[in-house]
Amino acid sequence: MPPIAKLTKAQRKHIPPAWELVEGRDAIARAFRFADFSAAFAFMTRVALLAEKHDHHPEWSNVYNRVDVVLSTHDARGLTQRDLDMALAIDKLVGNAPMGDAGS
Numbered sequence: 001m002p003p004i005a006k007l008t009k010a011q012r013k014h015i016p017p018a019w020e021l022v023e024g025r026d027a028i029a030r031a032f033r034f035a036d037f038s039a040a041f042a043f044m045t046r047v048a049l050l051a052e053k054h055d056h057h058p059e060w061s062n063v064y065n066r067v068d069v070v071l072s073t074h075d076a077r078g079l080t081q082r083d084l085d086m087a088l089a090i091d092k093l094v095g096n097a098p099m100g101d102a103g104s
């Protein structure tokens with residue numbers, strides 16, 4: 001992958017609203033909650049396919065029905081357009097699924 005610039009202050013206004021900045025590092029996070037483990041893992045499988053397609057991979061953890069996703073571009077040591085694209089693609093996956101959002 002070619003080098004990519006970190007997001008400017010102006011570009012950061014376009015961070016999708018469901019995502020929050022992580023304290024202490026240049027990254028964004030969103031917590032998802034699902035009906036059960038099976039639904040959570042199905043979501044992770046779909047995100048994994050997206051990650052391979054985008055060649056951009058999340059940091060995440062899963063406990064039963066909860067999936068915590070952190071996005072940051074390791075090659076740039078911070079947030080880039082790749083993270084925004086990935087966040088939007090993940091948001092699109094969950095759509096309006098009733099249990100797709102764990103809130104904050």
Ligand code: H2B
Nearest residue numbers: 001055056057058072073074075
């Ligand atoms: N994912 C993330 N989150 N950041 C990266 O810098 C990154 C990645 N780089 N996935 C990709 C893979 C790189 O290592 C490969 C070689 O393209």
